[in-house]
Amino acid sequence: DAKTTQPNSMESNEEEPVHLPCNHSTISGTDYIHWYRQLPSQGPEYVIHGLTSNVNNRMASLAIAEDRKSSTLILHRATLRDAAVYYCILSRNAGNMLTFGGGTRLMVKP
Amino acid sequence: GAVVSQHPSRVICKSGTSVKIECRSLDFQATTMFWYRQFPKKSLMLMATSNEGSKATYEQGVEKDKFLINHASLTLSTLTVTSAHPEDSSFYICSARPSARNAEKLFFGSGTQLSVL
Numbered sequence: 186d187a188k189t190t191q192p193n194s195m196e197s198n199e200e201e202p203v204h205l206p207c208n209h210s211t212i213s214g215t216d217y218i219h220w221y222r223q224l225p226s227q228g229p230e231y232v233i234h235g236l237t238s239n240v241n242n243r244m245a246s247l248a249i250a251e252d253r254k255s256s257t258l259i260l261h262r263a264t265l266r267d268a269a270v271y272y273c274i275l276s277r278n279a280g281n282m283l284t285f286g287g288g289t290r291l292m293v294k295p
Numbered sequence: 296g297a298v299v300s301q302h303p304s305r306v307i308c309k310s311g312t313s314v315k316i317e318c319r320s321l322d323f324q325a326t327t328m329f330w331y332r333q334f335p336k337k338s339l340m341l342m343a344t345s346n347e348g349s350k351a352t353y354e355q356g357v358e359k360d361k362f363l364i365n366h367a368s369l370t371l372s373t374l375t376v377t378s379a380h381p382e383d384s385s386f387y388i389c390s391a392r393p394s395a396r397n398a399e400k401l402f403f404g405s406g407t408q409l410s411v412l
Contacts, residue, residue: 219400221403223339226386226406226408227405227406228299228301228388228389228390228403228404228405228406229339229388229390229403230403231400231401231402234399234400272338281392282329282341282344283329283341283390283401284341285331285338285339285340285341286338287338288338
């Protein structure tokens with residue numbers, strides 16, 4: 186699977202939007218873009234995924250660049266419970282094995 | 296939503312003993328389950344892919360005789376750390392892929408913190 190690059194950490198204020206970037210310049214045409222997050226001492230949980238079009242769900246929005254070489258996870262209103270490590274992962278098939286990179290540690294300040 | 300139950304959540308054992316970790320999909324069938332390990336402040340590393348009714352596929356560098364995986368049913372996979380040593384102390388996490396053909400995401404257990412004294 187192609188590699189992704191994310192900032193090591195980001196800070197946000199509570200109740201403000203958060204934009205988490207991810208670069209994946211070697212993405213192939215069939216790679217899905219997945220986002221999972223891991224709260225402290227927990228297993229990861231699914232956030233959102235997409236292929237080409239922007240996606241919205243109750244947790245977040247995913248904005249995918251037109252050339253698909255980057256994407257941004259958007260949390261519309263950060264809460265303290267959103268403090269976690271966010272992983273951007275490419276996978277040849279949705280629901281297939283995931284290879285985790287370093288992720289972005291999001292800190293939310295009250 | 297789909298739930299994966301992992302048990303125990305925490306285990307402390309003496310060096311040389313074996314520890315079994317269970318991973319159950321509670322409300323769906325999972326033909327495929329994955330086992331990861333995670334060291335403090337590090338990312339998850341895939342150890343093996345477990346397929347129901349067949350032998351697990353191990354990642355390079357993971358000893359199959361050390362980490363025994365059994366996936367005897369569509370809702371249960373177990374990881375046994377045999378003859379555990381302090382260097383095996385880690386956070387072990389399972390995940391399950393629903394058997395449905397349109398399954399689009401993985402569901403993860405809450406992890407098992409193994410401490411070997």
